Amino acid sequence: MTKHAEQVLKNNKQQKENPNRQGKTLMIQGTTSDAGKTTLVAGLCRLFADLQIKVAPFKPQNMALNSAVTPCGGEIGRAQALQAKAARLPLNVDFNPILLKPNSDTGAQVIVHGKALTHKVSSNMEAAEYQKYKKQAMQAVLESHQRLTKMYDLIVVEGAGSPAEVNLREGDIANMGFAEAVDCPVLIIADIDKGGVFAQLVGTLMLLSQSEQDRVAGFIINRFRGDISLLEPGLKWLEEKTNKPVLGVLPYLHGLDISSEDALVTQQDNSGSSQIKVRVVVLVYPHMSNHTDFDALRHHDGIDCQFLFAKGSVSEDSSTEKSPDKVVIPACDLIILPGSKNVRSDLHFLRQRGWDTDIAKHLRYQGKVIGICGGYQMLGELIGDPQGLEGAPGESLGLGYFPMNTVLEAEKTLINVVGSLQLNQQSADISGYEIHAGQSTLITFDEERGKDVEFLPLLNIKGEKHGLVTSDGQIAGCYLHGLFDQPKALQLFMDWVGFNVVEAPSIEVLEEQAIERVNKACQQHLDMTKIQKIVDDWYQ
Template sequence: MKGSLLVAGASSDAGKSMLTAGICRWLHRRGVDVVPFKAQNMSNNSAVTHDGAEIGRAQQLQAHACGARASADMNPVLLKPGGDRHTHVVLHGKPLGEVSALDYRELKTTLRQAVLDSYDRLRAAHDVVICEGAGSPAEINLRETDVANMWLADQRDLATLVVGDIDRGGVFAALFGTLALLDERDQSLVAAFVVNKFRGDERLVAPGLRMLHDLTGRQVLGALPWLPGLVIDGEDSLSLVRTLSGGPPVGEEPLHVAAVRLPRTSNATDLDALGCEPGVVVQWTTSPAEVAAADLAVLPGSRATVSDLEWLRATGLADAVTERARRGRPVLGVCGGYQMLAETITDDVESRTGTVPGLALLPTRVRFDAAKTLGRPTGHAGGITVDTAYAIHHGVAEPTGACEEFLGGWRRGSVWGTPWHGCLDTDAFRRAFLREVADAAGRRFTPAPGTDVAALRDRQLDLLADAVADHLDTGALDRLITAGPPAGLPTVRTLLTREATA
């Protein structure tokens, strides 16, 4: 089997990333040499490959679904928003610089060549490449500079599958409208639809699927069911509205975690491992009262540390975090959140604000280096080896007073800070950390002895693959991958003209 396919979405968070992962896993389980590809990703949830390249977190998960080692070619262009008008561009895994929306248009030629080079290398080295689009292919105001959706499909003649989220309502209008807004060449590449997140008896949605086929002349491969409990590696910021909980506690009491939802939160997936633990409830929040009341408060990573710190102060959240630390209540800062815990932050790189005061909860000072630190560090905490971490940061902290080393960072009392993402994925460390948190919070909480985050991730990938196998027309899916877009697909204008003259 050889070929390729583009999975596009009728909207952001329609399920492109999860469907791509599910198709990848389904193919991998059949022995197909398959890898993922996302030409351009806009996300502050990133990961670091084993050779030190920064890519979107979802592509790392999809590579894992394929049984492959993630590489920069799987996500050649990564955009990390740092504000409303400027974005940090990562090209082939390395920082390119900050650009405005208008500057970005000038990069089009460079980025498009990088995208095609990466895609072609993957196609030459593997039998199947499953591509994921970005946002919606019907963002017609951006078609001229598109690199991830219909431009890619046009350049490499890819059959395009469009997925829509029925849970939001209006899915049939979204799928039909996506097709209708495209020009004739792009419409000729859209070969099939998938409905995602359907709840209930599939017989209820079947008439709509048939009508969509009749209206568009495109195959409707099926309706994927709502899959509760998919908590691993959510890519879109919309997923931060969720509460994560691994179920009832093993011990006498649950443990409540308040994760501060910063305006520019990055690598929110750091908290997923906590949400897998029975008895641990992770709530993303902007409420000072919830932060004050929680057993553990977490300041996550940030794409704009100084700006988010200002917001933290303006909202009263800084006071809530500071007060709980003074009372010996646990606080954890990760990467940008760790930097906020310092006495001072000197940033002439991201915000270019010079030196500003931090929360002074750790006796450290932070200085931003122009060079970005990217790596897969290994460390020890309490005699436990932590080997799941990755580092993506400009800020470097040094101690100004007495504190303990903690996974590349520092700890004082009930305040922990680390520049490393992914530490909590190490099961033994996570359990030991939660015991300390429970003791400091005065909770009678017992960590579950058998929670295995890596195994849970694999089970969820298999659940996605099972959904593909059980609910989609997999024969048609195979044909789209191997044969490309079917010839003679009608345009919406042609279909409407036929309807009007019938």
């Protein structure tokens, strides 16, 4: 154990012996989106946890369509779920008190302390409306932060985007507005791989007010590759120019695949593998959600997982849209319809691109289709949104493959699920989570034909049947996110598609490996003695 680690453990023991202790806070902000804030916070959470410090992650405001379900039935961003795992903590809604889930180009559903706003305040807000709501949102943020400071020794906070976005400064709750409200030190991280790292850091600093500049305690440079000696003159110049220390240069970690806030990760590491057998196509529509469902597919050497994008906007009136691009679904073994934050709009988008016709052709050639959550709803007969929860009130005809009608309701289903997958007269343990506003009802009797409708369940959850498989065995669907995360379940799905693939590591194992890689990089390349001193000195 290093002298620094020994001192940290000693200080931590003394702090725990103080019954009136209040946890300290360190905030990580970035010069841009995707500068590495999420990853750095996860690495620091694991590093401090290994030093036996009670550490918790925190993000005041998150805008993301990737979310996770807490044990109490709340909703937080998946990035904070990953950071909680790094800190070895169960999920808590206070880790992400405000979650914004975009359902249009200008509006989003507002989640406060894990639940969508209801009754007195609409959960769906346009940007201007949310700007007015920010004072109330800040109060929720401060309540969560205060609770955490009473439970933990250190709160490591992730900012959002950049603090230098001058158009968003008024009423800011995500970056410096929060840091000033709780009076904590800030470290700024920049991505050198994008180029212009010194301009990023100096420019960001110069756009801050004097009081904000004063709380910036240092810089961290991320994703460096090359000879560090060639960078050192620039680091010296940066420190002299800003009078702020560079606290470390983190290397580019090749192959690191860690949960991002909302960026769709499409790369896979098997492009040159001779093991590729199963061709999977995931349809990407404008409001696609929970794309982490497909991480296990991307990581599997035996699966070629491709994401199909189509350009163009979503227009309810096809006459006003100028020739939406026709991107044909390529020949494949499995088509996946993922989740959606605006199901009716994305279903319209799918039809405008002719993907409904492509799906029908794929099925005629004996291909398989899976619908997850919103994609599951699209496979039914009808989707109704009488309250206008995701857009204009109304109904949309589904693709008609499942005997099922769906109605969107204000109260969301938010649960963690453990059960079994049932396919091809086989079963496998499965676990995941459900996040959906839609409530689906099966049509059990075909009045036109005067007979019962045949269907098979996909899942068995606590003795109850969930999800559907068509009688011909070609189409499956359910509300469960995380369908492919367990190796045995993934193998069973691929067997259903017609391929025998090897068992791969679980997503949980891969995430743990990624966290440890970042942890080791932080230990080796950050000046943790200085960082600890920054925090300690700030609260003296």
